[in-house]
Amino acid sequence: MLRVAVPNKGSLSEPAVEMLREAGYRQRAARHELVLVDADNDTEFFFLRPRDIATYVGAGQLDVGITGRDLLLDGHSDAEELLPLGFARSTFHYATVPGTAASVDDFAGKRIATSYPGIVRRDLDARGIEAEVIRLDGAVETAVRLGVADIVADVVETGATLRQAGLEVLGEAILHSEAVLVRDARGGPPSPQVEQLARRLNGVIIARQYVMIDYDVRVEAVDDACALTPGIESPTVSPLHDKGWVAVRAMVERKQTNRIMDELWELGARGILVTDILACRL
Numbered sequence: 295m296l297r298v299a300v301p302n303k304g305s306l307s308e309p310a311v312e313m314l315r316e317a318g319y320r321q322r323a324a325r326h327e328l329v330l331v332d333a334d335n336d337t338e339f340f341f342l343r344p345r346d347i348a349t350y351v352g353a354g355q356l357d358v359g360i361t362g363r364d365l366l367l368d369g370h371s372d373a374e375e376l377l378p379l380g381f382a383r384s385t386f387h388y389a390t391v392p393g394t395a396a397s398v399d400d401f402a403g404k405r406i407a408t409s410y411p412g413i414v415r416r417d418l419d420a421r422g423i424e425a426e427v428i429r430l431d432g433a434v435e436t437a438v439r440l441g442v443a444d445i446v447a448d449v450v451e452t453g454a455t456l457r458q459a460g461l462e463v464l465g466e467a468i469l470h471s472e473a474v475l476v477r478d479a480r481g482g483p484p485s486p487q488v489e490q491l492a493r494r495l496n497g498v499i500i501a502r503q504y505v506m507i508d509y510d511v512r513v514e515a516v517d518d519a520c521a522l523t524p525g526i527e528s529p530t531v532s533p534l535h536d537k538g539w540v541a542v543r544a545m546v547e548r549k550q551t552n553r554i555m556d557e558l559w560e561l562g563a564r565g566i567l568v569t570d571i572l573a574c575r576l
């Protein structure tokens with residue numbers, strides 16, 4: 295039976311459960327369920343703290359897990375990233391009160407508060423900076439106001455929390471994070487069951503990123519239209535009863551949809567329809 299770790303709390307939990315549901319797996323109905331067997335898919339789900347997931351997977355106790363790239367890199371597990379999942383996107387940044395330091399090179403001797411001491415220590419070592427790292431559990435942004443630290447290193451999504459604390463980002467992002475599927479790096483190649491789970495999750499990611507577009511276009515314009523909607527392999531072109539026209543069907547990137555519809559219209563395409571894709575294997 296495939297054994298999968300799923301975040302039980304925090305920003306990763308709900309979207310991870312949602313993605314597994316969309317991929318056809320049973321998920322828990324109540325928050326107090328710690329383990330759930332999905333017999334139809336021969337899979338067992340363990341709901342664990344996001345920070346612990348790489349540890350369980352890296353120790354070989356569980357086959358795969360969903361966690362944050364930043365949490366994976368902060369620890370010392372033997373887990374490795376198998377597939378980026380496209381949600382819980384954030385950056386990891388140093389931030390401080392304006393005027394405390396002109397750049398990261400001025401951090402020597404300063405106190406840096408963070409919930410990710412592994413990432414920060416490694417970054418400082420790589421820059422050859424000796425600074426004190428203070429580990430806090432959360433709400434790190436308040437550490438400067440309360441005099442516990444001079445600088446913070448934390449997760450930034452919109453930047454609203456930093457702004458509210460009167461802090462400003464300093465330097466480039468230390469890393470870009472998102473939810474990732476992890477597995478034991480010491481194992482051999484992924485098992486067929488792990489590959490199937492990864493393929494299903496990838497199917498959900500692609501179904502979210504793409505839409506299906508259908509339209510009719512005059513035969514003379516079909517090459518130009520297909521250049522606009524090349525699809526993944528090649529668009530489907532079907533004959534219509536009126537020999538002067540064909541019907542075209544192709545997947546297009548969701549965020550390009552309106553630009554492509556406008557350009558197809560200019561080419562004379564009509565009956566342009568866009569529909570959601572629920573799931574796919576490419």
Ligand SMILES: Nc1ncnc2c1ncn2[C@@H]1O[C@H](COP(=O)(O)OP(=O)(O)OP(=O)(O)O)[C@@H](O)[C@H]1O
Nearest residue numbers: 303304305306344362363364382383384449451471
């Ligand atoms: N505001 C946010 N936007 C996007 N991702 C976030 C945000 N806050 C945390 N994360 C991501 O969530 C993961 C951390 O999950 P964790 O459960 O430890 O913290 P959390 O989501 O902040 O929950 P809590 O602080 O309530 O325990 C990391 O991968 C982190 O990058």
Ligand SMILES: O=P(O)(O)OC[C@H]1O[C@H](OP(=O)(O)OP(=O)(O)O)[C@H](O)[C@@H]1O
Nearest residue numbers: 432433434449450451452453454455456
């Ligand atoms: O850039 P923003 O959109 O403001 O998001 C970033 C904030 O979100 C998370 O905090 P959370 O609410 O999880 O509290 P925590 O610090 O206690 O983890 C993270 O730790 C940052 O503080």
Ligand SMILES: [Mg+2]
Nearest residue numbers: 304305432433
């Ligand atoms: Mg948090």
